[in-house]
Amino acid sequence: MSRFCIYCGTTGTEDNPVVNGICLKCMLERKKLIKLRKNSIKVDICKICYSIKIGYKWFETSGFEDAISNIIDSIVPKLLMPSSREQVFYIKKYEFVTKASWKTVVRLYIITFFGGIQIEVPLDITIFLNPVKCPRCRMYDSREFEAVVQIRGYSPGYISQILEKIFLEDRRLSRDFIDSISSNDGIDIYFFTHGAARKLARKLANILNAHIVETYEEAGMRSGKQRARLYISVKPRE
Structure with missing residues (x-):
């Protein structure tokens, strides 16, 4: 059975083949390729x-x-x-x-x-x-981040894959995310809220069977109240 183009009727040539009922010329003209x-x-x-x-x-x-x-x-x-x-x-x-x-x-x-x-x-x-203005520049200008999740003792590439999956699945968590900064020691994840940092730390602890520790640092006054910046360490269990 011979093949032909449903649009122009050609049976095809060496430089204008017909595939699945459409010739190359018609595919290009109709922008279907x-x-x-x-x-x-x-x-x-x-x-x-x-x-x-x-x-x-x-x-x-x-x-x-x-x-x-x-x-x-x-x-x-x-x-x-x-x-x-x-x-x-x-x-x-x-x-x-x-x-x-x-x-x-x-x-x-x-x-x-x-x-x-x-x-x-x-x-x-x-x-x-x-x-x-990117989150890092906002953060450097205002120092307004409220919490940091510090991930240590894991392969950066492996952690990046886990973080990408977590943030894609949890839109609310990603809204409070500011930035991630990698160093020789590990990865620091900055957040606008304590709750978001704790949520990420719990997720990582479940996935990695990791040990988490919370500490606080005084971060000045806001509206007459003392601010406390939260740091959460996520490390392998010993």
């Missing part, structure tokens, strides 16, 4: 340090171009929609259609395959950078 779920995205960027927010985390960048490069590497691939689940594709390169700024048009060049032929598909996406 690969497309973007949406043509624009908005990402928070710190107007002080140029960090960008991806998921629940903030990542440092050196400016607009570096921020957009990180967005293209981390966010844009998830927006690409191929014509089938089996379709192989990747971003070969990109170029700025407009100058990198708060609103930037970027042209992506996507490599994919159809009927054994490699195709390069250009797609434009508009990236809006939303100027905010």
Whole structure:
């Protein structure tokens, strides 16, 4: 049985194959080969340090171009929609259609395959950078964090995976999250509230079978009342 395109009727050629009833030319004309779920995205960027927010985390960048490069590497691939689940594709390169700024048009060049032929598909996406002050800069400016969960004695990569899962599943906890800072000793997680810090510590203790210890530090006065900053240590049991 010969194959033909349901749109134009061609039975296909070497450079215009027919796959599942559609030829390559019609796939490209109808933009069905690969497309973007949406043509624009908005990402928070710190107007002080140029960090960008991806998921629940903030990542440092050196400016607009570096921020957009990180967005293209981390966010844009998830927006690409191929014509089938089996379709192989990747971003070969990109170029700025407009100058990198708060609103930037970027042209992506996507490599994919159809009927054994490699195709390069250009797609434009508009990236809006939303100027905010990142939690770390807010914290440094105001020193307003109320609690810190100090995680020690575990692989940073393993802990990062656990934290990402916890924050994705618990939106209320993520609202009180300020920032995570890694060091040679471990990871410190900053929160706006004592309750959120205790909640995270309990979750980590259950997952890791860890030992937790609470201590307090005086943090000045607020509205005539003494403030106490909470520190929670999470370590392996001895």
